[in-house]
Amino acid sequence: MHFNQLLRERYSIREYKPLKVSKALVIEVLEAGRMAPSAANKQPWNFILISDDENLNKLKTAYDREWFKNVPQMIVVCGDHEESWKRSVDQKDHCDVDAAIAIDHMTLRATELGLGTCWVCHFNPTIVREILQLPEHVEPIALLPLGYPVDNKAPEKKRKAFSEVAFEEVYGTPLKK
Template sequence: MSALELVKKRYSVRQYEERPVEEEKLQKILEAGRVAPSAKNNQPSRLIVVREKESLAKLKKGANVYGAPLAIIVAGDHQAAWVRPYDNKNSVDIDASIVADHIILAATELGLGTLWVCYFDPVVIRQEFNLPAHIEPINILGVGYAAGEAKSPDRHNEARKPLNEIVVWESY
């Protein structure tokens, strides 16, 4: 499958089968996150794997992963991230999002469904998972086998803006 076919195949899954994600597949998607690029290769991302019932119940207090049997809290270590010297922009959110995208695409290639969750209560997640002050929960990924039929990769074509509305050549 080409890269374009892969990204078009991926969709936000909001209903999962109860079966767990196999350990081999989990290790592959975690490895995809591990090798993701980061600013100055500082690798500030931290992955909290949530798959035990008790941990998923804790997660549910602050985030909805729609019954996914596995979740990955993608967090970032502010102390480890590169900081752009011109404006002191900390790259932790960018780096963590690249990791999340790598995980999602690897999961899709392996036949798993995913959901990128940014709508969550970071205070609850921080408390429930004992995150130190310098570790920020940035994204939460629901991962599992999608229940029901796969969504068509072309389902959003009419709602997607054409390239000429999002691409600017050479200067704004």
């Protein structure tokens, strides 16, 4: 799939077929995350695949949404704050930024493979931390449901105008296309 088409067709899937994704395809998705760039090449991420129904059902309690109860598989994306790069000037921790880049790579690869994802950040991290027995320095950053979409027709994207987000030289001076 052409990259521009992929950008337009990727969207959050909230309805999945009750099928598990093959391990080979899951590995393709995880590999896309592994190949993502990161600050100072620290790669401070961990990807935890949840396929077992018992563990999946436990994790589903961390995000109380009806659609989430039917997710067939999930990748829990974690950031390791002991590994992440910190900017020297103000110690800004880039763990979240690096994990976000990896997640974006995984969502795009999943779409290319005909799979669906939904980037979930509104969950209870304490529940996830306890279920996965994460050490203190490893933070659950996002839950990434993975499966086959019931309907994979991309809705029209609603985005701000180019002139509202792209500036030239000085903030507020719109960049002309």
